[in-house]
Amino acid sequence: MPSTDRATAEALDERVPGELIASSKGKPWKDLLVQVFQRRPVQESPIIPAVPEPLIVWVLSGSAVVEERELGGTWIANAVNVGDFFLTTSPRPCELRWTTRGREPFRVMHVYLGLDVMRRAFKEIQPDDEPVLVLREVSGASDPTLSLFLEQLRSELMSRHKPSALMVQGLAQGLAVHLARAYPDPGKRSPAPRGGLPAFKLHRIIDMLEAGLARSFQLEPLARAAGLSEFHFCRAFKKTTGFAPSRYFIRMRIERARRLLRDTTKPVIEIGLDVGYTSPSHFAQVFRREVGVAPSEYRGRS
Numbered sequence: 001m002p003s004t005d006r007a008t009a010e011a012l013d014e015r016v017p018g019e020l021i022a023s024s025k026g027k028p029w030k031d032l033l034v035q036v037f038q039r040r041p042v043q044e045s046p047i048i049p050a051v052p053e054p055l056i057v058w059v060l061s062g063s064a065v066v067e068e069r070e071l072g073g074t075w076i077a078n079a080v081n082v083g084d085f086f087l088t089t090s091p092r093p094c095e096l097r098w099t100t101r102g103r104e105p106f107r108v109m110h111v112y113l114g115l116d117v118m119r120r121a122f123k124e125i126q127p128d129d130e131p132v133l134v135l136r137e138v139s140g141a142s143d144p145t146l147s148l149f150l151e152q153l154r155s156e157l158m159s160r161h162k163p164s165a166l167m168v169q170g171l172a173q174g175l176a177v178h179l180a181r182a183y184p185d186p187g188k189r190s191p192a193p194r195g196g197l198p199a200f201k202l203h204r205i206i207d208m209l210e211a212g213l214a215r216s217f218q219l220e221p222l223a224r225a226a227g228l229s230e231f232h233f234c235r236a237f238k239k240t241t242g243f244a245p246s247r248y249f250i251r252m253r254i255e256r257a258r259r260l261l262r263d264t265t266k267p268v269i270e271i272g273l274d275v276g277y278t279s280p281s282h283f284a285q286v287f288r289r290e291v292g293v294a295p296s297e298y299r300g301r302s
Contacts, residue, residue, distance in 0.1 A: 028165035031117040031172040035110045041100045053112040057086040062106035066098040071242040078140030087138040093242040121176035136185040149175040197240045214276045217249045254290045261299040268295045
C-alpha cells in the first residue's frame with residue numbers, strides 16, 4: 001500500500017481520546033495499521049472523520065455502553081464486551097460517546113485495512129466483476145472467526161520479537177477475505193466516496209488546529225498546508241468532518257475545556273484562557289451554547 005494510504009489510516013489515531021498503548025510501524029505492516037488504546041471511562045462526542053479505509057474496532061478488555069450517530073442524527077446505543085467489534089466504511093463522519101462499566105480498563109484495538117488488500121479480496125471473490133469496496137456497517141457484534149485473525153494480529157503487534165512480514169501480510173489478506181465474504185452490503189454495487197480530504201492531510205490539519213487552540217483561528221495556513229485554495233479546503237474539510245474548519249476548531253476548544261474541567265482543579269477563568277478565550281463571559285457563553293450548561297455547572301456534574 002502506498003505510504004500516503006498508510007498515512008490516511010493514521011489520521012484517526014488521536015481524534016478519539018485515550019492512551020495509545022501500541023501502534024504498528026515499518027514494512028511488515030504496509031497493508032494495514034493496527035493500534036491498541038486504553039480509553040477514558042467516560043467520553044463525550046468525539047468526531048470520527050470519514051476516511052477511505054475500512055475500520056474495525058475490537059474490544060480487548062472491559063465493557064461499555066457505546067453510542068454512535070451520524071452528525072445531527074439519533075444516538076444508537078450498544079452494550080459491548082470483550083470480543084465484540086465495530087466495522088465501519090461510512091462515507092459520512094459520525095460521533096461516538098461511551099461510558100464504561102465495571103473497573104476493568106476499557107481497551108480496544110483499531111485495525112485499518114488498506115484499500116489495495118481489500119481490492120484483492122473482492123477481486124478474488126468476484127473475479128468477473130469490477131472490484132468494489134462495499135461492506136456493511138456492523139455495531140457491537142461478535143464473530144469468532146474475525147476474533148481469531150485479530151488476536152493473531154494483536155499478538156504479533158505486542159510480541160517482543162520482530163514482526164514477520166509474511167505473517168502480517170497473510171493475516172491482513174485473510175482478514176480482508178473474511179470481511180468480503182461475511183460482511184458485503186448486498187444492496188450496494190458501488191461505494192459512495194468517503195471523505196473530501198485524504199486523511200494524512202486531515203491529520204496534519206488537526207495537529208495544526210490543536211497546536212493553536214489558545215490562538216485565534218486562521219484559515220489561510222490550514223488551506224496552504226492542505227495544498228488547496230481556501231474555498232476548496234473548506235468544502236473538503238466539511239465533507240470529511242461534517243463541520244466547517246472554524247466550527248470544528250470551536251468543538252476542539254470546548255472538548256479540551258471539558259477535559260480540563262473534569263480532570264484538573266484549574267479555575268474556570270484559567271481554563272478559558274488555556275483554550276483561547278480572554279473574556280470569561282465569552283468563554284461561558286460559547287461553552288453553554290456547545291454543551292448546554294455553564295462551565296462551573298459542568299464541573300459540578302463531572
